[in-house]
Amino acid sequence: MQNYSIRKRILVTGGAGFLGSHLCERLLKEVQDILCVDNFFTGTKDNIIHLTDNNHFEILRHDITFPLYVEVDEIYNLACPASPIHYQHDPVQTTKTSVHGAINMLGLAKRINAKIMQASTSEVYGDPHIHPQIESYWGNVNPIGSRACYDEGKRCAETLFFDYRRQHNLNIKVARIFNTYGSRMHPNDGRVVSNFIVQALQNQPITVYGDGSQTRSFCYVDDLIDGFIRLMDTANEFTGPVNLGNPDEFTILELAKKVIAMTNSSSQIIFKPLPGDDPKQRRPDISLAKQELNWTVKVKLEQGLEKTIAYFSSIIKK
Numbered sequence: 088m089q090n091y092s093i094r095k096r097i098l099v100t101g102g103a104g105f106l107g108s109h110l111c112e113r114l115l116k117e118v119q120d121i122l123c124v125d126n127f128f129t130g131t132k133d134n135i136i137h138l139t140d141n142n143h144f145e146i147l148r149h150d151i152t153f154p155l156y157v158e159v160d161e162i163y164n165l166a167c168p169a170s171p172i173h174y175q176h177d178p179v180q181t182t183k184t185s186v187h188g189a190i191n192m193l194g195l196a197k198r199i200n201a202k203i204m205q206a207s208t209s210e211v212y213g214d215p216h217i218h219p220q221i222e223s224y225w226g227n228v229n230p231i232g233s234r235a236c237y238d239e240g241k242r243c244a245e246t247l248f249f250d251y252r253r254q255h256n257l258n259i260k261v262a263r264i265f266n267t268y269g270s271r272m273h274p275n276d277g278r279v280v281s282n283f284i285v286q287a288l289q290n291q292p293i294t295v296y297g298d299g300s301q302t303r304s305f306c307y308v309d310d311l312i313d314g315f316i317r318l319m320d321t322a323n324e325f326t327g328p329v330n331l332g333n334p335d336e337f338t339i340l341e342l343a344k345k346v347i348a349m350t351n352s353s354s355q356i357i358f359k360p361l362p363g364d365d366p367k368q369r370r371p372d373i374s375l376a377k378q379e380l381n382w383t384v385k386v387k388l389e390q391g392l393e394k395t396i397a398y399f400s401s402i403i404k405k
């Protein structure tokens with residue numbers, strides 16, 4: 088249906104989650120009309136409650152594994168639990184959310200001729216043999232392991248996006264997101280940055296899995312959201328997949344020590360078994376994002392951690 092408003096109508100699935108809530112907030116500042124769709128599996132109304140006074144923000148409780156009929160100009164498809172604890176809680180539902188969810192959102196985009204962006208992941212590279220990871224690398228994923236519901240679900244979603252492009256000429260954008268952190272991460276979702284900060288603030292043991300020599304590259308949420316918007320604004324010819332992440336790489340042990348120092352915590356580091364199929368290293372090559380989106384990261388790990396520590400201090404009881 089024709090959009091008679093000067094505002095773009097934008098659907099954000101998973102809009103009540105960590106990244107989705109930041110995206111909704113940012114899009115509202117850009118004077119857009121936002122429809123936030125979420126089934127509140129891992130997201131919460133608390134993440135978006137501050138936006139609800141704005142008449143241009145609307146919330147719909149809906150599970151994207153079921154069809155959705157709305158009229159919008161752009162779709163950001165973020166709905167999917169992202170932390171290993173949450174996505175392994177109901178692995179069949181995780182695959183359904185990625186695959187059926189993608190089919191439903193692509194079907195919607197096709198019917199209304201909307202532009203659609205998929206929140207894909209560095210997990211499509213699995214335990215990578217190429218380092219840093221470039222978009223042309225096909226990955227090393229165990230198709231039957233405990234992470235497969237997420238990794239293979241996201242890989243299949245990418246396949247669907249590109250087949251809808253080839254078959255139906257859809258305007259698609261695929262972002263491969265590397266570990267991102269910031270305010271509104273769920274304090275109990277088990278991801279490393281939130282775990283370490285919460286543990287440190289409570290002077291509880293810091294749980295390093297394995298020997299802590301595995302690496303990750305941590306992107307601050309504001310940088311990532313900037314990348315999403317730039318990607319959505321690219322010309323029809325540019326589809327991605329494009330890596331979005333911070334190329335500064337740290338071992339998990341380095342992160343633990345940094346968090347302890349920055350929180351003045353008396354926590355001790357303890358070592359626990361490494362979960363199955365835990366990737367040994369991960370760092371994005373962001374040359375493509377620099378070239379095509381004129382995007383790079385601005386926030387260093389220490390600066391981002393400072394803000395994230397302040398956030399968790401405000402929400403947890405010591």
Ligand code: NAD
Pocket residue numbers: 100101102103104105106107124125126127128129130131149150151152164165166167168169170173184188206207208209264265266267268273
């Ligand atoms: P999150 O768990 O905080 O948010 C996901 C949101 O999706 C939640 O609000 C949840 O309730 C909702 N949701 C889940 N299943 C749904 C369904 N079937 N229907 C409707 N809503 C549903 O996670 P996040 O960190 O904000 O991640 C958002 C997206 O970005 C996910 O697709 C994730 O795979 C991707 N991603 C995130 C990271 C990261 O580091 N945060 C890294 C790579 C990819």
Ligand code: UDP
Pocket residue numbers: 170171266277278279280282283294295296297301303339361362365366
């Ligand atoms: N990790 C850890 N302690 C924790 C939580 C996670 O050592 O309390 C490790 C985990 O094994 C992995 C890394 O930190 O090697 C990042 O984990 P996260 O779940 O945040 O993301 P992902 O593994 O999906 O990159």
